[in-house]
Structure formats: structure tokens, C-alpha cells
Amino acid sequence: MARLFLPENRADPYTPVRELREAGAVHRTPLGLRLLTRYADCAAVLQNSAWSHADEAEMLHPSVDTEHASEELPTSFLWMDPPDHTRLRGLVSRAFTSGMVAGLRPRIEALAAELVGKALAAGEFDLVDLIAYPLPLTVVCELIGVPASEHDAVRRWSQDLARGFDPDPLMTPQAQEARATAAREFMAFFRDLIDRRRADPQDDLLSALAAVEDQGDVLTETELLSTCVTTIVAGHETTVNLVSGGLLALMREPEQLGLLRADPELIPSAVEELLRYDPPVQLTTRSAKQRMTVAGEVFEPGDGVVVLINSGNRDERAFDRGDRLDVTRYHDRREPPPRHLAFSLGLHYCLGAPLAQLEMRVLLETLLREVAVLEPLVDEPPYKPNLVVRGPAALPTRFQARKNPR
Numbered sequence: 001m002a003r004l005f006l007p008e009n010r011a012d013p014y015t016p017v018r019e020l021r022e023a024g025a026v027h028r029t030p031l032g033l034r035l036l037t038r039y040a041d042c043a044a045v046l047q048n049s050a051w052s053h054a055d056e057a058e059m060l061h062p063s064v065d066t067e068h069a070s071e072e073l074p075t076s077f078l079w080m081d082p083p084d085h086t087r088l089r090g091l092v093s094r095a096f097t098s099g100m101v102a103g104l105r106p107r108i109e110a111l112a113a114e115l116v117g118k119a120l121a122a123g124e125f126d127l128v129d130l131i132a133y134p135l136p137l138t139v140v141c142e143l144i145g146v147p148a149s150e151h152d153a154v155r156r157w158s159q160d161l162a163r164g165f166d167p168d169p170l171m172t173p174q175a176q177e178a179r180a181t182a183a184r185e186f187m188a189f190f191r192d193l194i195d196r197r198r199a200d201p202q203d204d205l206l207s208a209l210a211a212v213e214d215q216g217d218v219l220t221e222t223e224l225l226s227t228c229v230t231t232i233v234a235g236h237e238t239t240v241n242l243v244s245g246g247l248l249a250l251m252r253e254p255e256q257l258g259l260l261r262a263d264p265e266l267i268p269s270a271v272e273e274l275l276r277y278d279p280p281v282q283l284t285t286r287s288a289k290q291r292m293t294v295a296g297e298v299f300e301p302g303d304g305v306v307v308l309i310n311s312g313n314r315d316e317r318a319f320d321r322g323d324r325l326d327v328t329r330y331h332d333r334r335e336p337p338p339r340h341l342a343f344s345l346g347l348h349y350c351l352g353a354p355l356a357q358l359e360m361r362v363l364l365e366t367l368l369r370e371v372a373v374l375e376p377l378v379d380e381p382p383y384k385p386n387l388v389v390r391g392p393a394a395l396p397t398r399f400q401a402r403k404n405p406r
């Protein structure tokens with residue numbers, strides 16, 4: 001099991017994860033948590049609100065001094081249970097209705113065209129830096145109301161916070177320090193920006209949330225700050241990895257890319273398949289609120305569990321040839337496969353799923369229209385050290401334009 005956690009296995013966690021799944025449904029970690037490997041067990045835990053998400057910090061970050069936690073790791077609604085979770089999620093979810101997200105399509109199309117144009121002009125470039133980061137970062141910053149001049153700082157803080165989702169024993173003291181600094185600076189940045197929005201409201205999520213805070217006791221200042229930070233970090237550190245990991249998977253399987261070229265109607269199915277095949281969030285945790293039984297194991301109140309999204313998504317019991325990339329898997333099947341776990345399930349189901357799906361669909365549409373050749377320049381790109389929010393650190397790539405773009 002330890003192999004799963006080794007940084008040298010970031011490029012391919014799926015081999016150790018398959019071995020674990022074949023060895024059994026449940027495994028104990030050195031931290032005293034139990035890992036779930038099978039789709040059905042992972043899905044059952046995520047869908048059952050008798051499992052809490054409020055203890056993740058204690059389980060994975062025992063080194064964070066809880067008295068000062070609010071100054072460091074802002075506890076957002078991602079790590080809350082009802083009723084606080086319901087109240088805070090409700091406030092943000094207004095910005096993510098399907099109508100609101102569909103309205104962002106023209107802007108996402110323009111951005112994708114601009115970034116792909118830059119990549120074509122460069123010919124050879126780092127796909128992570130030139131496309132995977134700027135697309136979702138710009139979209140989420142514009143939605144929240146972060147000025148363009150601050151996008152680079154937001155990217156740096158978010159990277160340090162996303163690294164900090166890993167269990168502390170897997171992080172160096174420097175990485176833990178960087179997480180604490182990023183949290184402090186990010187909070188201070190938003191405090192200042194919120195003051196500016198209060199004085200001069202704009203048509204953005206920040207102004208809307210600031211107005212809610214002003215109206216009374218619905219939202220405290222700390223909650224407002226942590227909601228902003230979470231939405232920004234969750235809103236791009238994940239999608240970056242869908243773009244880079246997803247395009248890497250397609251470039252490695254030219255036959256699958258060929259299917260998409262032949263029938264762009266497969267794009268929505270391909271996006272779901274890429275999320276299943278290489279989920280940007282590899283695992284999550286829960287703790288039992290009451291005595292629970294999963295996969296024949298008893299969990300007492302407070303016992304922690306790790307839901308291995310990366311394993312459940314490849315489980316042959318749920319997905320035919322689960323280790324195989326098949327862009328047609330989610331297209332118009334008489335017996336559709338189950339929902340993948342990449343966006344979680346249940347109460348914490350990703351709020352930004354429709355936005356992430358739209359960004360990836362638009363990017364694929366743009367690439368198929370404009371680019372004739374897409375190929376990685378290295379066989380094994382480097383990966384970030386992150387265990388939880390995992391993806392390539394860089395992806396040297398070559399693009400060649402289509403002669404007659406459609």
C-alpha cells in the first residue's frame with residue numbers, strides 16, 4: 001500500500017491502486033484510516049450523510065494547530081456538515097446554475113481560441129503553462145471578480161494550498177509553511193478586495209456575497225473569505241489537471257483522438273471518460289458519525305475512511321475494462337455505465353462540475369477545429385508531488401495547425 005503514497009508513483013498511481021483493489025476491498029493506513037478500493041463502497045459512503053466531511057483537517061493535518069486554524073487553513077463549506085454546509089453552499093450555488101454556466105460559453109470559447117492560437121504560434125510549448133492553467137484560472141477569477149493583474153498571485157497561492165490538501169506526513173516542513181503563508185496572504189488579499197467591492201459593487205460573485213454579509217447574520221467575514229478561497233482553488237487547480245491529464249491521455253491514444261475527430265458529438269462522453277480515467281481529485285475522506293458497516297468492516301463513531309476515487313473509477317465490477325480509455329463509454333449506451341466519482345457524489349457533489357465540463361468541452365471543440373497534430377514531446381512528463389489534487393507539472397507539447405480549419 002505504501003507504494004500508492006510514494007512520489008515516484010505520481011505518474012502512474014493506477015498500477016498500485018489496481019493491486020490494492022485486487023488484494024481486497026479495505027486496507028488500513030499507517031495513520032489508522034481505512035482505504036476503500038471498490039466503486040460500490042466508495043459510492044455508498046459518499047452518498048450517505050451519516051458520514052461526515054468535517055474531520056478531514058484533523059485526520060490529514062494533525063500538525064495544524066486547531067486554535068489558529070482559521071488564520072491558516074480556512075475551513076470552508078467543503079469541510080462542513082449540514083446545517084452550515086447547506087447555508088453556505090446555497091449562497092454560492094446561485095452563481096453555478098446551469099443557466100449561469102451556459103451564459104459563460106461565449107467567453108470560454110473566446111479564451112480557448114486565444115490560448116490555442118498562442119500555442120499554434122509557438123509550435124512547441126508547455127501545455128500546462130500555456131493552456132491548462134490560464135483557461136480555468138481566468139474563468140473562475142472573472143466569475144468571482146479578481147482583477148487580471150492579480151491572477152498570477154492567485155495561481156501561486158492556490159498551488160500552495162492545493163499541495164496542502166495532502167496528508168501532512170507526506171509534506172515537507174517547507175510545503176506546510178508555504179501553505180500557511182498562502183492561506184494568510186490569500187485571506188488578506190480577499191479582505192482588501194471585498195472592501196473595494198463594498199464601496200464599488202460590480203457584477204461578480206464577490207460583490208453578491210459581500211452584500212449578503214452586510215444584510216445580517218447569514219454569513220460571517222471568515223466564512224465569506226474561506227468561501228472565496230475555496231471556490232477559487234477548487235475552481236481551477238482541479239480543472240488544470242483535467243486539461244493536462246486529459247489531453248495527455250488522448251495524445252497517447254491516437255485511435256481515441258481519431259474517434260473524436262470523426263464524430264465531435266462524442267466530446268461530452270469523452271470529457272466524462274477522461275474524468276473517470278484520470279480523476280484530478282484522487283481521493284477524499286469521511287468519518288463515521290454513527291456506527292457504520294462498509295464492506296463487512298465496522299466503523300465506530302469518529303473512525304476515518306479514505307475513499308479512493310482513483311480506484312473506484314477503474315473498478316471492473318462497475319466499469320467494463322476499467323483501465324481502458326474509451327471515449328464512447330458515456331455516449332448513448334442502452335446500459336450506461338455508472339456515474340464516475342471524479343466530482344464526488346451526495347451532499348458535496350462538485351458545485352463547479354457543469355463549469356469544468358463546459359471548459360473541457362469547449363477546449364476539445366477548439367482543438368479539433370484548429371489543430372491537425374497534437375503530440376507530447378516527452379514520454380514521461382514530470383508530475384507535481386501532490387497526492388490528492390494530482391496532475392502533470394509540465395507537459396511539453398507540439399501543435400500543428402489544420403490547413404483548412406472547420
Ligand code: HEM
Pocket residue numbers: 053077078079089140230231234235236238239242279280281284285341342343344345347348349350351352353355356
Ligand atoms: C475537473 C474539475 C473539477 C473536479 C475534478 C472537481 C472535483 C471535486 C470534488 C471531488 C469535490 C468534492 C470533494 C468531496 O466530496 O470530498 C468537489 C467539490 C467542490 N468543487 Fe469541484 N471539481 C472541479 C471543478 C470545480 C470548479 C470549476 C469549481 C468552481 C468554480 C468547483 C468548486 C467546487 C466547490 C465549491 C466544491 C465544494 C462543494 C461542497 O462541499 O458542497 N469545482 N469538486
